[in-house]
Amino acid sequence: MISYHPESSWLRAFAAGELPPSLALAVSVHVELCPVCQRHLAALEAELASLALTEPALEPELEAPGGPDWDAMLAAIMATPQGVGKPSAQACPPLQVDWQASAIALPRAMRHLVVPEWQQVGKVARARLDIAASQHERTSLLSIAPGAVIPEHTHKGYELTLLLAGDMTDAEGTYRAGDFLLLDRRHEHSPSTHAGCLCLTVLDAPVHFTRGLPRLLNGFSGLLY
CATH class of the missing domain: 2.60.120.10 (Jelly Rolls)
Known part of the structure; x- marks a missing residue:
């Protein structure tokens, strides 16, 4: 049974992507092993997502579709073989x-x-x-x-x-x-x-x-x- 956990402030910083890579790795490993912190992290992520949705966002300026660049991008997407980009179960074996x-x-x-x-x-x-x-x-x-x-x-x-x-x-x-x-x-x-x-x-x-x-x-x- 896991008895020692990162503080809530660490989990919040992890959820917000604010920890440096080494500390984020340690928190990620702990969360993977700890059901208690999995639930805590899920609640923090939901809270942060809710805050992000309620904050006013700047509307990006979108260019109207069309032109050679747009057509080339669509052609590249349509030519991509099916399944490319999907992680394979064998792509990352256990270390x-x-x-x-x-x-x-x-x-x-x-x-x-x-x-x-x-x-x-x-x-x-x-x-x-x-x-x-x-x-x-x-x-x-x-x-x-x-x-x-x-x-x-x-x-x-x-x-x-x-x-x-x-x-x-x-x-x-x-x-x-x-x-x-x-x-x-x-x-x-x-x-x-x-x-x-x-x-x-x-x-x-x-x-x-x-x-x-x-x-x-x-x-x-x-x-x-």
Whole structure:
């Protein structure tokens, strides 16, 4: 059962097309997995559509049909083979990643992505995704091995984590597939996983370790997100 969701303001911004691509991807994946947010999003979309219909619109100036350009366009439309433009069931097969010796199909919202080679650091593997983003934003898949504990840290910016498989626990609770977590510099935690987890993450600044020897890594912060 999904217990952690994006705030209503995020869903409204998503419905209005106002989120940047990386954050829109995370919200889209969560909504795909979460019946509660599907209903909430549908209500927000209906509300926004109603507002759009009630606002006065400027009437576009239409040119009268006719002329060589009009005739050429009609001829091109009539010559288009039937069925062109209809999505094929095989056109976009599920995107799969190898995780814990199994192939896991990622949500439909992620099928257009290309997953590069994984970079392994201890019990954490990362695949950086190529998504249009701001200069400092990073979007990745993270695979964390069973039994791993991430050293206690906070964040210089925000850290969005969407669980795709497995489990993760910190002082605030236990998270499972579909849970949507948004942390910032106000939060300090040391997440762990019993069964391992696969996550979609978006960060706009490096993590900052706050205890023990991992603090020595803060000098290499550019590598930590």
